[in-house]
Structure formats: C-alpha cells, structure tokens
Amino acid sequence: MTYWQHYHTPTTVTDALSLLRQYGDDAKLIAGGTDLIIDMQNGAHAPVTALVDVTQIDGLATIHTETDEGADGDAAWVVLGAAVTHTQIERSPIIQEHGAALVESCSVVGGPQVRNVATIGGNVAHALPAADGTIGLLALDAQVQVCTLTGGTGSGGNGSPASEGSLTSTWQPLLSIFSGPGRNNLGGNQLLSAFRFRQRQPRQGSAFDRIMRPQGIALPMLGLAANVTLDESLNRISAATIAIGPAGPIPFRAASAEALLTSAPFSDDLLTEAIIAAQQQAQLRTSRHRASREYRHEMIAVLMRRVLIRALARARLEA
Numbered sequence: 001m002t003y004w005q006h007y008h009t010p011t012t013v014t015d016a017l018s019l020l021r022q023y024g025d026d027a028k029l030i031a032g033g034t035d036l037i038i039d040m041q042n043g044a045h046a047p048v049t050a051l052v053d054v055t056q057i058d059g060l061a062t063i064h065t066e067t068d069e070g071a072d073g074d075a076a077w078v079v080l081g082a083a084v085t086h087t088q089i090e091r092s093p094i095i096q097e098h099g100a101a102l103v104e105s106c107s108v109v110g111g112p113q114v115r116n117v118a119t120i121g122g123n124v125a126h127a128l129p130a131a132d133g134t135i136g137l138l139a140l141d142a143q144v145q146v147c148t149l150t151g152g153t154g155s156g157g158n159g160s161p162a163s164e165g166s167l168t169s170t171w172q173p174l175l176s177i178f179s180g181p182g183r184n185n186l187g188g189n190q191l192l193s194a195f196r197f198r199q200r201q202p203r204q205g206s207a208f209d210r211i212m213r214p215q216g217i218a219l220p221m222l223g224l225a226a227n228v229t230l231d232e233s234l235n236r237i238s239a240a241t242i243a244i245g246p247a248g249p250i251p252f253r254a255a256s257a258e259a260l261l262t263s264a265p266f267s268d269d270l271l272t273e274a275i276i277a278a279q280q281q282a283q284l285r286t287s288r289h290r291a292s293r294e295y296r297h298e299m300i301a302v303l304m305r306r307v308l309i310r311a312l313a314r315a316r317l318e319a
C-alpha cells in the first residue's frame, strides 16, 4: 500500500504552506509521523498525494528564552518550536528549569525511539484530549503560534508569475485550536510553528503524572499536570493551573478546582474540596481500551493529590 506519492522537506513556513495550497486537500503536514503514519496504516486517515515535512523548517526545532517588552512590563518566556521532539524537551536544561510538568509529560511518551522523532507540535495538532505533552503544556498556560498564508497563487496559472502570498503569525491560547477529539480547527493554509510559556517565577513549581495500563502504549487512562505559585507565607497558593486528560472532548482545565485552591491557605481539607470540584467539572467517559468512567473519577483524586504535593514541594524549594 502506498500512502503518499511525493515527500517534501521545505525549509521555510511560507514554502510549507505554499505546498499545502498547491495540493489542496490532497496533502498533509507531517513531523515525526508517529500518529499520522499509524492512522494511515490502520485506515483512520486516507492516503494523500503529498506529505509536507515540517521538521526541516528553520527555527522550528529549537528551544530558547526571550523577553517581550509590553505595556504591562516585561514578560519572560520559554519558546519551543513545533518540531521540537519529546527527547529534546526531556533533555533541555531550559525546560527542566522552567517547565518540570512538560519534561515529565514528554518523557513518558512512547519509548525512546518514539520520543526521538515524535514532536510536541504533532502531539498538539493531533488534538487528543489525553495527549501527554499537550497536558503538560496546558498546565503551564502555554500559548501556540499559528502561521497563516493568505492570497498568492501556487503555480502562477495563465502564464502569470507565481506569487507567495502573505504570511502572518499570531500567538493564541493553546486551548483555542482544539475543536473536538482528534480535531483541530486549523485551516489548510495554517500550521503550528511554536509554543511559549512564562519562565518560572520564585515560589512556583509544576509537576505531571499519569496512570497507564501496565502494558499500555500511546494514551494513558488519565494524566494530570499542575503549576502552582505560593505567596510569601509559603502557606497559600496565589495561582494554580490544573490540566487533566482525558476529561472532556478537548484537553481540560479544572477551573473550579484552580479557583478553590487560591481561596484559602493550603490544607488537606482545601485539597479535598478542590479534588471534588475537579471531579464534578470533568466530563469522564468509559473507554473500552483504557478505563471506566468510575475508575477515572477515583484517579483524579489520586493524581491531583500526588501532582499537587510534588508541585508545591518544588515551589517551596525555589522560594
């Protein structure tokens, strides 16, 4: 079975999106191929005329820090390209320092061979609500950079010269690109080029953990990541972000639990209340291959306790 006819390795975003435009609906972006090729092999995705590989695009596989000067003061970010692999994330001193939840979530994806080629952009674009790297990014309140090519002509039809069109890029909240399980809302003229999240502040810590079948591959029964900031007393959480997957059709933020955790000094009772709030807000379902709704409900409590305690310990260490 042939799954594609042409394989392109553009080195700019404009060239990648021009190729997509040239093939219309008959081309697909590919990064590590660890989701897409398997989907093609098992019939979940039809063969295409062309694959457009994003991994050779300049700057898409790098990790760096940068500072934005905005009206509200400077914002210090960690920026990672969409074609950064899980192995790069696992080994990056920058992400180890600023995003422990992301390191922990990416370092459990598949085995080393998968992590060496599978990218964070592919993990997010595949849009599964339980995708591990996505849950790690969501807890860090990450933004995604979406590039769009508008106008221009692919072939310069009627004897006229081809024109490239105009490339724009916007930073938007990570959750804004998801439209349902396995569905993102990117158009055929768009791709993900990068992700960014705030550098870690004093008294801030994050963590991730998941529950997996012993022989399980790919997706967990449940994954959970949290990012917390303590106030100066070190007894009260001043900001909390909690991401859980799968707990709905798209990656899920436990907003009511987050609000509860900042409403009073931290205690075991407060944690119990926050767990109940997350359990009530989560939309859990039974999956034939992974776990029942009831089991996932119980595991929210186990993971939230485990992950928050680890994130809080890290926040205190960094005080």
Ligand SMILES: Cc1cc2nc3c(=O)[nH]c(=O)nc-3n(C[C@H](O)[C@H](O)[C@H](O)COP(=O)(O)OP(=O)(O)OC[C@H]3O[C@@H](n4cnc5c(N)ncnc54)[C@H](O)[C@@H]3O)c2cc1C
Residues within 6 Å of the ligand: 028, 029, 030, 031, 032, 033, 034, 035, 036, 037, 038, 054, 082, 083, 108, 109, 110, 111, 114, 117, 118, 119, 120, 121, 122, 123, 124, 125, 126, 130, 131, 132, 133, 186, 190, 191, 192, 193, 217, 218, 219, 220
């Ligand atoms: C054995 C095995 C174990 C796995 N274990 C796990 C696991 O434990 N946890 C987990 O979360 N996942 C797991 N996966 C799934 C997979 O490895 C990850 O989701 C991976 O991050 C996908 O990245 P990729 O680069 O391979 O994506 P690809 O397969 O190349 O692409 C996936 C989708 O994203 C699109 N895409 C890729 N890059 C971009 C971009 N820059 N902009 C827009 N669209 C883009 C593609 O068109 C395609 O639709 C596993 C897979 C295998 C085969």
